[in-house]
Amino acid sequence: MKKKKILNYLWLYIPLLILIIISLINMKIAGNLQSIYKNYFFKQSIWFLLGLIILIIMKFIKPKLLFKYSFILYIFNIILLILVLFFGSTINGSKAWFNLGIFSFQPSELMKLTLALYLCKKASSLPKGNIKKEFKFLLISIFITLIPSLFVFLEPDTGAIIIYLLILLGIILIYRINIKWYIILLIFLSIILGSFFYLYYFNKDLLINLIGTSFFYRVDRLLTFVAGDSFQLDRALISIGSSSFLGNNNHLYIPEAPTDFIIAFSISNFGILGFLIIILCYFTLDIYFFIKILKSKNKTSKMFLASFLCMFLFAQIENIGMNLGLLPIIGLPLPFLSYGGTNTIVYFLFLGIINNLDK
Numbered sequence: 001m002k003k004k005k006i007l008n009y010l011w012l013y014i015p016l017l018i019l020i021i022i023s024l025i026n027m028k029i030a031g032n033l034q035s036i037y038k039n040y041f042f043k044q045s046i047w048f049l050l051g052l053i054i055l056i057i058m059k060f061i062k063p064k065l066l067f068k069y070s071f072i073l074y075i076f077n078i079i080l081l082i083l084v085l086f087f088g089s090t091i092n093g094s095k096a097w098f099n100l101g102i103f104s105f106q107p108s109e110l111m112k113l114t115l116a117l118y119l120c121k122k123a124s125s126l127p128k129g130n131i132k133k134e135f136k137f138l139l140i141s142i143f144i145t146l147i148p149s150l151f152v153f154l155e156p157d158t159g160a161i162i163i164y165l166l167i168l169l170g171i172i173l174i175y176r177i178n179i180k181w182y183i184i185l186l187i188f189l190s191i192i193l194g195s196f197f198y199l200y201y202f203n204k205d206l207l208i209n210l211i212g213t214s215f216f217y218r219v220d221r222l223l224t225f226v227a228g229d230s231f232q233l234d235r236a237l238i239s240i241g242s243s244s245f246l247g248n249n250n251h252l253y254i255p256e257a258p259t260d261f262i263i264a265f266s267i268s269n270f271g272i273l274g275f276l277i278i279i280l281c282y283f284t285l286d287i288y289f290f291i292k293i294l295k296s297k298n299k300t301s302k303m304f305l306a307s308f309l310c311m312f313l314f315a316q317i318e319n320i321g322m323n324l325g326l327l328p329i330i331g332l333p334l335p336f337l338s339y340g341g342t343n344t345i346v347y348f349l350f351l352g353i354i355n356n357l358d359k
Helices: 002-033 040-058 063-068 070-087 107-125 131-154 158-175 179-202 204-211 213-227 231-241 262-295 299-323 341-355
Strands: 089-091 094-099
Touching: 002 040, 002 262, 002 341, 040 341, 063 070, 063 107, 063 299, 070 094, 070 107, 070 131, 094 107, 107 131, 107 158, 107 299, 107 341, 131 158, 131 179, 158 299, 231 262, 231 299, 262 299, 299 341
Parallel strands: none
Antiparallel strands: 089 094
């Protein structure tokens, strides 16, 4: 039994270690190419070290305690989201970071974890079995998700809002509500999106007054993607196209290379072979988490795993897709590969809880 457990951990830690090594090499190369990235290798090393320490610490913390106090964590995180709107630092058009001197902290990233914990707690406390209870569960879950989404909308951070909705979706899928609620939700979302795009094309002034110029700029970026006009994407595609199977010695400047365009930068450094190794690592991790969902007998554990997998999968698909020009650029980092402190720490917190769910 112990041997089987060790083998399961290898399926998690070997691909994770490979991604960490590739990430650190990328940060080192980025620092040598651009002075603005010169500290990225050191900082990313610190984040990964802290992440590994978190995994060790989490072995001594029962997940049951985190679910029990998830409401307190959720409220605390909401307060942080409000405070960052007043006292936060603006980076790339979003007022989403607390500047703490040597590093920055992003509350919207931490909300991914606290939201998943609290939604799982609420879902497990609500009995299912009839339409009224399912409707109550759905309303409560949507309300819990919309509160942080509203504050993150004001930053604005499009990627985080989508992640919150996917966390909710993962929990709803495991909860298994009646299919008619999915149809109603789909109709509701269609009406909202239809109204939004009607205002965008026929009453832009009103829309700008409602959502602000910063968020409106991000909408323009999405439509720019559709039109095929993006300096970042052009540089990324040229860099990918000029790389060989083993890499490219003539590095082309790519804006946000260590973060949003880490895949294009990785292909430039390690070639198509490196890209295939990265894809294999993520595929292995996805299968590992999917199998854990199937094997888990506890409903709360299943919902937490599903919420994480939905978030994790989307981050991969979106980041890789936008690097290849297949999906819009929404500024979503690639887990364990892109540069980022709060994002990295939050993913390690998720892993720490997942490894301990059997307890």
